[in-house]
Amino acid sequence: MVNLIVVKPTIFAALTALAIDLLHTNFFQREPRVATTINATYDFIVVGGGAAGSTLAARLSENQDATVLLLEAGPSDWGNPKFEIPALGMLAYDTDLDWAYTTERQDGLFKGMEDERSRWPRGKVLGGSGSINAMMVARGSRHDYDRWADYTGDQTWNYRHVLSYFKKMEDMQVEGLRDSAYHGKDGPLTINWMNSGPLSEKLIEAGHDLGFSNNDYNGKSMEGYFHVQNNVANQKRLSSSKAYLHPAMERPNLDVAVNSHVQKVVIVNKRAVGVEVIRNGRKLTVSARKEVILSAGAIGSPHILMLSGVGPRKHLEDLHIPVAADLPVGENLQDHVMVDIAVMINESYSYRMDDFTSPWALMQYYLFGSGALHVPNALEVGSFHKVTPESKEKDWPDLQLNFMNLASNTDVLRQARVKKELIEEMKHRDEYEFGFSCLPHLLRPESRGRITLASRDPFDYPLIKANYLDSQYDIDILFKGVEVCKKLIKTKTMQSIGAKIADTKPFSSCKHHEFDSRDYWECLWRHVVLTAYHPVGTCKMGPEGDPTAVVDSQFRVQGISGLRVADASIMPWVISGNTHIPTIMIAEKAADTIPGKQPLPPQDFL
Numbered sequence: 001m002v003n004l005i006v007v008k009p010t011i012f013a014a015l016t017a018l019a020i021d022l023l024h025t026n027f028f029q030r031e032p033r034v035a036t037t038i039n040a041t042y043d044f045i046v047v048g049g050g051a052a053g054s055t056l057a058a059r060l061s062e063n064q065d066a067t068v069l070l071l072e073a074g075p076s077d078w079g080n081p082k083f084e085i086p087a088l089g090m091l092a093y094d095t096d097l098d099w100a101y102t103t104e105r106q107d108g109l110f111k112g113m114e115d116e117r118s119r120w121p122r123g124k125v126l127g128g129s130g131s132i133n134a135m136m137v138a139r140g141s142r143h144d145y146d147r148w149a150d151y152t153g154d155q156t157w158n159y160r161h162v163l164s165y166f167k168k169m170e171d172m173q174v175e176g177l178r179d180s181a182y183h184g185k186d187g188p189l190t191i192n193w194m195n196s197g198p199l200s201e202k203l204i205e206a207g208h209d210l211g212f213s214n215n216d217y218n219g220k221s222m223e224g225y226f227h228v229q230n231n232v233a234n235q236k237r238l239s240s241s242k243a244y245l246h247p248a249m250e251r252p253n254l255d256v257a258v259n260s261h262v263q264k265v266v267i268v269n270k271r272a273v274g275v276e277v278i279r280n281g282r283k284l285t286v287s288a289r290k291e292v293i294l295s296a297g298a299i300g301s302p303h304i305l306m307l308s309g310v311g312p313r314k315h316l317e318d319l320h321i322p323v324a325a326d327l328p329v330g331e332n333l334q335d336h337v338m339v340d341i342a343v344m345i346n347e348s349y350s351y352r353m354d355d356f357t358s359p360w361a362l363m364q365y366y367l368f369g370s371g372a373l374h375v376p377n378a379l380e381v382g383s384f385h386k387v388t389p390e391s392k393e394k395d396w397p398d399l400q401l402n403f404m405n406l407a408s409n410t411d412v413l414r415q416a417r418v419k420k421e422l423i424e425e426m427k428h429r430d431e432y433e434f435g436f437s438c439l440p441h442l443l444r445p446e447s448r449g450r451i452t453l454a455s456r457d458p459f460d461y462p463l464i465k466a467n468y469l470d471s472q473y474d475i476d477i478l479f480k481g482v483e484v485c486k487k488l489i490k491t492k493t494m495q496s497i498g499a500k501i502a503d504t505k506p507f508s509s510c511k512h513h514e515f516d517s518r519d520y521w522e523c524l525w526r527h528v529v530l531t532a533y534h535p536v537g538t539c540k541m542g543p544e545g546d547p548t549a550v551v552d553s554q555f556r557v558q559g560i561s562g563l564r565v566a567d568a569s570i571m572p573w574v575i576s577g578n579t580h581i582p583t584i585m586i587a588e589k590a591a592d593t594i595p596g597k598q599p600l601p602p603q604d605f606l
């Protein structure tokens with residue numbers, strides 16, 4: 001989600017130090033054990049301790065007879081307030097806890113962004129991107145999973161089946177949903193919602209004005225305006241590392257090795273036999289008796305595969321990498337994009353920057369569990385919409401709106417890395433103290449990007465070609481999003497607080513288009529379009545033998561034995577919602593598939 005809150009580093013440093021001193025509730029808990037040495041051989045080696053890897057390693061090690069090694073490039077997530085206080089996850093961006101990728105420059109894209117690139121933060125720490133994300137819980141639509149199942153020919157991926165895994169992971173705490181047939185209450189991952197501020201209530205009310213209800217968007221139907229469900233427990237951030245891995249780290253059959261950068265999988269005669277890892281500046285080879293599973297994420301997993309000789313033949317040969325399997329690794333890159341429509345209001349309903357940075361903010365968080373700091377990325381309310389005839393017919397939303405409860409002023413634009421020249425033209429936004437961003441998200445993009453190697457050096461970042469807005473359909477949906485935002489602003493409720501779009505004049509680079517026309521908006525988005533941080537699809541799952549697929553429906557890399565991928569990279573199509581919980585579902589499913597267990601039975605009530 002949004003990373004737009006301006007951070008005043010010195011104030012935050014003071015606040016976070018105070019947080020540790022004052023009320024650090026981990027004080028009484030024992031630090032989970034990380035491995036100081038690692039063995040030569042394990043049954044399973046899981047690469048990447050992010051959303052999927054933390055879940056998978058914890059689940060696989062429930063079998064005491066199996067030895068498991070989890071290798072994570074970043075450090076432990078223990079004892080750092082950035083991974084505790086909901087709004088502080090974003091303080092990890094651009095630090096050594098973030099891979100801090102940037103996309104390649106592309107004609108007709110990012111022209112209004114600094115360096116004409118999009119910044120892609122990815123967590124480099126236990127919990128992975130789940131340790132720094134906005135913690136919004138959204139499964140997507142049942143049709144997303146039914147589509148995966150039909151495409152792979154494996155019906156254990158349909159929604160009735162995967163719902164069993166969603167329920168297995170959940171400790172649902174939202175009032176009224178604990179006993180819902182769509183939710184679980186005995187799993188490790190707590191789901192709750194935050195005490196939301198006054199603007200949120202106004203947004204929900206405006207949704208009512210338009211005829212939408214405030215429903216459980218993770219239940220029967222997604223459509224409507226809703227309070228966001230979050231991964232939070234006791235007002236603190238909750239990643240899969242904290243929920244699954246920490247409680248498992250004392251197990252003698254599980255070693256969690258941090259600061260361990262895997263550079264390649266060792267493949268001998270088309271079988272994965274281990275991995276090469278750089279740890280404390282030394283290169284080690286660790287062997288896998290049974291399997292190596294890559295859970296390094298939608299950028300990390302294809303990167304490691306290609307370095308290991310699994311990828312498009314020509315590309316690997318160009319870099320003199322011996323080819324073990326010729327597969328379309330790195331293709332099929334999909335991401336949700338969002339665009340920012342700044343709305344100003346007269347009343348003091350939204351947060352202000354001070355609400356995040358003042359000492360009172362911290363007191364409010366600790367004493368009352370409220371205020372801006374208890375909300376991840378100022379995101380309290382969202383909505384799902386069906387804006388095309390096909391999506392209406394199927395009840396399959398194709399547009400998401402998120403509302404950032406903060407005026408999108410020039411501070412926020414600077415943080416979003418908009419170019420100085422463009423910010424200069426948006427100074428009028430600073431005249432308003434209060435406001436919010438209406439952020440249309442494109443849920444099922446047609447555009448496809450690509451990840452390729454920059455070189456054979458494992459420490460050289462791969463090249464990311466985002467290729468956003470490459471399809472008219474994508475632009476059409478975003479434009480519908482503008483119309484939905486405008487309708488919302490015109491409601492009685494929004495008018496009662498003086499809501500209006502902040503930008504009333506064209507920006508100079510787009511002034512050759514009629515202001516507010518479709519062409520005008522497209523021109524603007526070709527300058528500034530934002531990632532919603534959901535890259536997926538680069539090790540696509542598909543039916544066996546499908547030339548566009550990298551893994552089969554059992555996570556197996558085609559043509560290589562003993563090697564699987566289980567993380568967001570296997571999604572054939574990005575789901576119509578946020579990607580964290582679906583990735584944890586993927587890992588839960590993999591944890592049954594890998595040892596050959598029967599998948600959970602389907603939910604019959606659907």
Ligand SMILES: Cc1cc2nc3c(=O)[nH]c(=O)nc-3n(C[C@H](O)[C@H](O)[C@H](O)COP(=O)(O)OP(=O)(O)OC[C@H]3O[C@@H](n4cnc5c(N)ncnc54)[C@H](O)[C@@H]3O)c2cc1C
Nearest residue numbers: 001048050052073128129133134136262297300568578580
């Ligand atoms: C800023 C931000 C906000 C987001 N907001 C939301 C949200 O509100 N809701 C939502 O549902 N989703 C959100 N997401 C997306 C969600 O967090 C991801 O989809 C999810 O974490 C993907 O899980 P993963 O396991 O595939 O990858 P990750 O969680 O990124 O984990 C990959 C792990 O592998 C490690 N790794 C990579 N390469 C190597 C290597 N060579 N050796 C060893 N380890 C390696 C990484 O350090 C990392 O720990 C957000 C993401 C970001 C970045």
